[in-house]
Amino acid sequence: MTRTLQPGVAPIKAEYIISAEPKEFVDDDAAEGATGTHERGGDGDGDERPSKRAKTNRQDRKKNRGANKGRRFTKSTDGGGVQLCFKVANGGACDRGDSCKFSHDIPAYLASKDPDILFPFPDALTAEPPFVRPRERSPNALYESVDASAVCSGFLATGECKQGWKCRFLGAHVRTGEDGTLELVKSDPPGEKDKDAEEERNFVGFPVLKALHGRKYPLPLATAYLKSLEEKDKADAAAARAAKAAAAASSEAAAAQQDVEATTADPPAVPEAAAAVKEEDTTMVDVDAQKDTPDVPMRPQEKRRLNWTGKTYLAPLTTVGNLPFRRLCVSLGADITCGEMGLATSFLQGSREEWSLVRRHPSERTFGVQLCGNKPTSLVTAAEAIARECGPNIDFVDVNCGCPIDLVFQTGAGSALLDAPSKLSKIVIGMSNVLGEIPVTIKLRTGVKDGKNTAHKLMPRLPREFGVGAVTIHGRTRQQRYTKLADWDYIKQCVETLRQATDDENLPTIPIFGGGDCYSYEGYKTSMEQSGVDGIMIGRGALIKPWLFTEIKEQRSWDISSRERLELIRQYCEFGLNHFGSDTTGVNSTRRFLCEALSFQYRYIPVGLLERLPAQLNERPPAYRGRDELETMLASGNVKTWVEISEMFLGKAPEEWVFTPKHKSNAYGSEEGQG
Known part of the structure; x- marks a missing residue:
């Protein structure tokens, strides 16, 4: 007997259902909202704010600011209040002397330092409690916080640890000296080839940031x-x-x-x-x-050709699309990656946080940077600065014409550029001129307002006038957000229009990718065949199950086990520690972004629990249990559970540590989350 399910309810097998009541609906529009420097909305979606003209009182405006307004994340430090000087922590000497406000007393620091973390090995993972078998500790005779069993992945990869004494895996790179005290050690560095395979690229130093901030950087x-x-x-x-x-x-x-x-009878001449x-x-x-096009010739130089046909593309994702997550997706089959959306004005102000968005791991085979702005003056100048500082390690620069959030749209940036083709033309042509051989790509939505698709009008101009190297179109309007399914029929129309334009002008064919609702290899294949795109950019599908890229490459639905999922979490933590650092600040940054990732991954419904395939991205499950205790735990939408998972790999979360997920369904470390 076939069960009748309500539309939008995932078809979970009856033996796994706990309650017919569906789980709390997750608002994807709120999930990509803006809360701070790095949470402005990416492709994304959320943080609806009232118009300046809206006649609402102060309480109403506060209520309507969005689910993510005001998220705060504490910065925890260790050392029992002993703040160790950075230079001393790295084994050097401080040149500030007595004027330095930080401590130079290493013994005092080690005596109050939080204990080393024993990061688990893959064979310690299990699907039954406690899920990670604990390792035996070997505390140092002088300081209990230092553990000889600790393993520092950064030290193993490069032969030295950048966090020095502040590393939470300190026991891996200290030894007892002849005078009986501890000293930092360096290992024999790996070969240059191995070292290059681990070290991140596109670091921009303080002198460059200072010159940009002071408007003294030559452009x-x-x-x-x-x-x-x-x-x-x-x-x-x-x-x-x-x-x-x-x-x-x-x-x-x-x-x-x-x-x-x-x-007069006869009109004059x-x-x-x-x-x-x-x-x-x-x-x-x-x-x-001619007003649409500035009469400025492009520089006569050959652009790199982007051969993207058939490749998998991880969408630029604000906050959650950081380097550790991209690195995980690459290990699972992603071919093309793009950094989080960066604001052109913040790059030009020398923002250290913004410039961190261009960092690239060597494993990222094809890597791009996405810029968002509203004027040629900011976007063109930011593009030249990025090209000068990071050019050899960037494969393309993407112009964001898809961000729908009010915070971006009302400034004339993001999807607002769809209604300003003259301005957009000047922006893209100028960026192409200053980027040298680096191609410019463009990410669009179908239009601004529902029922008024306009992207097809831009398609003939993109290869001929704009000179873009690739196009990506998300199958929704700015107004639509995630309220309806992506329009792949319209994407097909845009593909055909673009192809006809290149044929008519005898121009080289450029890749065009589509996007929207891709959550299985079957869906990927169907959308490819239906629309004729060269590939599909994957966003939410990758957030919920990063192994989607493996499914696409191997053309199968992967019934991934709970232990395999836990191993991916372990890998994410390792990648996070390598990127954010292995000191307490880096550990809790990794913890925070892991919880952000888990706030999406808990929505995955295991293949083995479904009555039919493929799974659909817009289907929500009733309350269910997994096939084992770990699978049940990974399906929890409780933020406290996500923190518990982080503690399996990153040690106990500090008492003062606070986390509020983008969905803001619950929180950890606040009164709201303690009940």
Whole structure:
């Protein structure tokens, strides 16, 4: 007997259902909202704010700011209040002497330091409690916080640990010296090839950030381009004024001629001045027709060709699309990755946080940077700075024309650029000029308003006028968000329009990717065949199950076990420690972003629990239990459970540590989350 399910309810086998009541619905629009420097919305979605014109009182405005407004994350430090100087922590000498506000007393620091973390090995994982078998501790005779059983992955990879004495795996790289005290050690460094395979790229130093912040960083190409735009705008304005004056003169001449005709039988010949005015009036039409495109030639240099056909593409994802997550997805089959959306203005202000978004792990085979802005002055200059500092390690720069959140849209950036093709043209052409051989790609939505798709109008201009190297189109409008399924029929229309444009102009074919609702290899294949795209950009599907890339590559539904999922979490933690650092601050940054990742991954419904395949992204499950205790735990939407999972790998969370997920369904470390 076949059960009848309500639309949107996942078909879980009856023996696993605990309650017919569905789990709390997760608002994906809120999940990508803005809360701080790095949570502005990416492709994303959320943080709806009232219009400035909205007639609401102060309480209503506060209520409507969005699910993520005001998230705060504490920064925990160890050492029992002993703040060790960074230079001393790394085995050096502090040049500030007595004026340094940090401690130089290493013994005092070690005496109060939080104990080393014993990171588990893969063979310690199990599907039954306690899920991670504890390792035996071997505390140092001098300091209990230092454990000889600790293993520091950064030390193993490069031969030294950048956190030095502050490392939470300190026992892996200290020894007892001849005087009986502990000292830092370095191992024999691995071969250069092995070291290059581990060290991140695109680090930008303080002198560069300082020069950018002080507006002393040289940007000659952008300056020249923007000057030519300014001159063109002045010329256009002058031509428009002349055309307006000519039109007025023509109108006066016509009126005068009518007066003459009214009093004479034979009309006089058209005055030479009037003929000149008519000729000028024709010129006015030509000026209007050219307003969309600045008359600035592109530099005659060969761009890198992007051969993306058939490759898998991980979407740029704000907050959760950080380097450790991208690295995990690459290990599972992602071919193309793109950094989190970065604000052009913040790059130009020398923001250290913004410049961290361009870091690339060597395992990322094809890597791009995504920029968001609303003017050529910011986007073109930011593109040149990125090219100068990181050019050899960037494969493309993507222009964000898809971000729908009000915070971005109301500034004229993101999806607002879809309604400003003239401005967008100037932006993309200028970026292409300053980026040298690095191609510019563009990410679009179908349009701004529901029922008014406009992306197809841009398609013929993208290869011919804009000169883009690749196009990605998300099958939803800005207004739609995630309320309806992606429109793959319209994506097909855009593909055909783009292909026809390149054929008509005899231009090289450029890759076009689609996006929206891809959650299985069957769905991936169907959407590819239906639309004719060269590939599909994957966002939410990868957040919920990062192994989706493996499923696509191997063309199967992977009934991944709970232990295999726990191993992926272990790998994420290891990648996070390598990226954020192995001191207490780095450990809790890794903990925070792991909890962000788990706030999506708990939504995965194991293949073996479903009555039919493939699973659908928009289906929500009733309350269910897993096939073992770990699978049940991984299905929990309780943030306290996510923190417990983090503690299996990263040690006990500090008492003062606070975490609120993007969905804000519950929280950890606050009164709201303690009940």
